[in-house]
Amino acid sequence: xxxxxxxxxxxxxxxxxVEIPEIRTLLRNQIYLTWTGIVIALIxxxxxxAFEFIVGALLGGLNFYALAKIIQQLIFVRRGAVVALxxxxxxxxxxxxxxxxxxxxxxxxxxxxxxxxxxVVIVNILIFGATLVGQKFKEA
Amino acid sequence: MRKxxxxxxxxxxxxALASVAFAGEAAPExxxxxxxxxxxxxxxxxxxxxxxQGLGLKAACEGTARNPEASGxxxxxxxxxxxxxxxxxxxxxxxxxxxxxxxxxxx
Numbered sequence: 001x002x003x004x005x006x007x008x009x010x011x012x013x014x015x016x017x018v019e020i021p022e023i024r025t026l027l028r029n030q031i032y033l034t035w036t037g038i039v040i041a042l043i044x045x046x047x048x049x050a051f052e053f054i055v056g057a058l059l060g061g062l063n064f065y066a067l068a069k070i071i072q073q074l075i076f077v078r079r080g081a082v083v084a085l086x087x088x089x090x091x092x093x094x095x096x097x098x099x100x101x102x103x104x105x106x107x108x109x110x111x112x113x114x115x116x117x118x119x120v121v122i123v124n125i126l127i128f129g130a131t132l133v134g135q136k137f138k139e140a
Numbered sequence: 141m142r143k144x145x146x147x148x149x150x151x152x153x154x155x156a157l158a159s160v161a162f163a164g165e166a167a168p169e170x171x172x173x174x175x176x177x178x179x180x181x182x183x184x185x186x187x188x189x190x191x192x193q194g195l196g197l198k199a200a201c202e203g204t205a206r207n208p209e210a211s212g213x214x215x216x217x218x219x220x221x222x223x224x225x226x227x228x229x230x231x232x233x234x235x236x237x238x239x240x241x242x243x244x245x246x247x
Contacts, residue, residue, distance in 0.1 A: 020212050023215070023216060023219060026216075060230070064223050071200075071219055071222065081197055082194045085193055085197050086193070086194060090190070093186060093230075097233050097237070100233060100234060101237055104234075104241055104242055105242070114234065121227055125220050125223060128220070129220070
């Protein structure tokens with residue numbers, strides 16, 4: 001069942017231009033970790049906490065997805081790659097800032113829940129890094 | 141000796157300033173200082189992250205140019221690095237937004 005879900009999610013990302021398998025794995029794990037966080041929050045009866053966690057995780061996840069998509073192309077651009085990355089970075093930061101402003105000011109979101117959601121990407125990367133420890137790579 | 145004296149004087153200055161800041165509830169000076177602090181904090185965070193990302197990308201492009209077969213692994217490593225750098229900017233953004241709009245010390 002898990003293998004089928006993995007295939008479905010990875011197929012979804014592959015269709016949207018994420019060609020490197022490791023990046024697809026990272027994006028898939030991001031979804032799983034977000035779900036785990038929501039389930040844990042709901043088990044403890046933290047409904048609003050779960051909502052704010054989702055907002056944070058979605059923001060972090062979308063940023064990560066956009067970054068994953070752009071760097072696949074950037075690495076092959078010979079000129080102007082740094083400018084493209086910086087423009088994309090500042091636009092995403094602006095979008096994230098506006099959304100975070102709305103959530104903090106208008107919806108009075110719980111900051112801890114929001115930061116926990118935003119930290120899902122970091123947790124995902126740390127787990128991915130931990131799985132790589134001890135693996136041997138062939139020198140190219 | 142000089143170092144110790146400077147440290148002590150600095151600490152006293154910070155403590156004195158903090159007490160002034162807490163005493164004046166939402167005083168105009170405090171609000172203006174908070175605004176300057178948030179603007180500076182966000183500018184430093186964004187500029188630092190931008191430079192860091194640019195340097196990372198430059199190194200990755202050079203690595204791919206030297207060894208095009210390793211581009212897949214280089215891209216994954218770069219993504220991890222860039223995501224880590226970017227999350228720092230997002231954390232700085234959250235802290236600055238809290239300071240500006242949801243500051244617990246301003247009541």
